[in-house]
Amino acid sequence: MLDRLLNGTTQVILRVSTESGGHGEGDEGISTHLDNIGSILDKAFGTHIFFSPEHKGLWVDPLYFWLIGIALVIIALAGYSKRSKIPTTRLQCFLEIVVDGFTNMTTDVLGPRGKIFTAYIGTLFIFILIMNLFGMVPLGHSPTTSLNVTVAMAICTFLLVQFHGLRQNGFIGYIKHLMGEPRWLFFLNFPLHIIGELAKPFSLSIRLFGNITGEDTLIAVMVALSAIIFTTAWVPIPLQFPFYFLGILGSLIQALVFSMLSAVYIALMMAHAPEEEH
Amino acid sequence: MDAGTALGFALPIGVGLSAMGSGLGLGLAIYGATSAIGRQPQAAGKIQTAMIIGAAMVEALTIYALVVVFLLMGKVQ
Numbered sequence: 001m002l003d004r005l006l007n008g009t010t011q012v013i014l015r016v017s018t019e020s021g022g023h024g025e026g027d028e029g030i031s032t033h034l035d036n037i038g039s040i041l042d043k044a045f046g047t048h049i050f051f052s053p054e055h056k057g058l059w060v061d062p063l064y065f066w067l068i069g070i071a072l073v074i075i076a077l078a079g080y081s082k083r084s085k086i087p088t089t090r091l092q093c094f095l096e097i098v099v100d101g102f103t104n105m106t107t108d109v110l111g112p113r114g115k116i117f118t119a120y121i122g123t124l125f126i127f128i129l130i131m132n133l134f135g136m137v138p139l140g141h142s143p144t145t146s147l148n149v150t151v152a153m154a155i156c157t158f159l160l161v162q163f164h165g166l167r168q169n170g171f172i173g174y175i176k177h178l179m180g181e182p183r184w185l186f187f188l189n190f191p192l193h194i195i196g197e198l199a200k201p202f203s204l205s206i207r208l209f210g211n212i213t214g215e216d217t218l219i220a221v222m223v224a225l226s227a228i229i230f231t232t233a234w235v236p237i238p239l240q241f242p243f244y245f246l247g248i249l250g251s252l253i254q255a256l257v258f259s260m261l262s263a264v265y266i267a268l269m270m271a272h273a274p275e276e277e278h
Numbered sequence: 279m280d281a282g283t284a285l286g287f288a289l290p291i292g293v294g295l296s297a298m299g300s301g302l303g304l305g306l307a308i309y310g311a312t313s314a315i316g317r318q319p320q321a322a323g324k325i326q327t328a329m330i331i332g333a334a335m336v337e338a339l340t341i342y343a344l345v346v347v348f349l350l351m352g353k354v355q
Contacts, residue, residue, distance in 0.1 A: 203338060206341065210342070210344050213348065214341070253330055253334055256330065256334075257334035260327075
């Protein structure tokens with residue numbers, strides 16, 4: 001059993017790949033993925049639903065995405081009670097502290113009129129944090145190592161920013177915002193601002209994807225290295241242990257950066273809105 | 279030298295160079311943040327948040343280089 005586990009980590013032919021696919025034949029190498037529930041099920045039944053040698057597999061990321069999402073929704077619903085104004089259970093008190101923290105974080109960036117965005121920014125933070133951390137749980141896999149998930153969230157942020165920009169400023173105000181400050185330079189500013197708006201979801205998604213895949217690959221390679229050392233020298237050293245701290249820190253920072261940057265982009269769009277009080 | 283071998287040279291050098299650049303940028307950002315905290319310690323929370331966000335944006339540029347490595351890793355011969 002133990003040496004089958006070690007063989008699994010040192011002999012599985014898997015490469016880190018993105019959804020652009022297109023890898024040729026590969027050679028034997030150390031694996032860059034750790035086993036999770038999906039890959040164990042695949043090895044047990046011989047199917048290729050979750051993992052396959054060519055690419056990372058079709059259903060492992062949606063599986064964990066949905067699992068984590070449904071678990072978070074269940075936790076949130078368990079702490080919800082509309083019967084009394086004073087929180088009754090301990091879970092509800094904890095959730096209210098969390099929501100209060102997110103409200104402070106959002107109104108710091110967006111001003112007191114930004115309280116409506118607390119739900120979106122807070123959801124982004126919690127969801128991305130739990131998804132990132134899930135990759136370091138044994139038999140877990142973080143869905144943010146897939147570009148599909150990160151681009152989906154970045155597109156949600158992009159659509160929210162543009163929609164709120166259009167709604168707050170009106171269509172004329174939105175075009176004026178894209179045309180920039182010295183009005184006679186609009187032919188330079190307009191393409192520049194459009195490219196800037198398109199670069200924002202691109203950078204959001206690639207930053208999150210790259211950081212979390214990097215941490216995941218680092219831990220997997222360290223585990224493979226420990227397995228090689230164990231099979232050759234019979235010395236069990238958990239070489240991957242210090243990198244878990246880096247992983248926790250990096251996951252926290254990336255979740256914070258994604259949500260705060262979404263808030264900052266909304267604030268930038270709303271900065272040109274007609275203010276009632278100043 | 280064909281493209282596969284050239285990639286084998288270029289990819290690690292690319293990541294190393296962008297790591298150097300981001301090291302300089304992060305050093306500047308953290309220098310500014312720590313000086314600001316030294317001048318006004320009661321604002322340390324806000325300065326720390328701003329520093330973390332700025333550091334992540336600079337770090338993202340190195341991550342772009344790493345993503346290019348992931349994309350091209352299969353073509354290295």
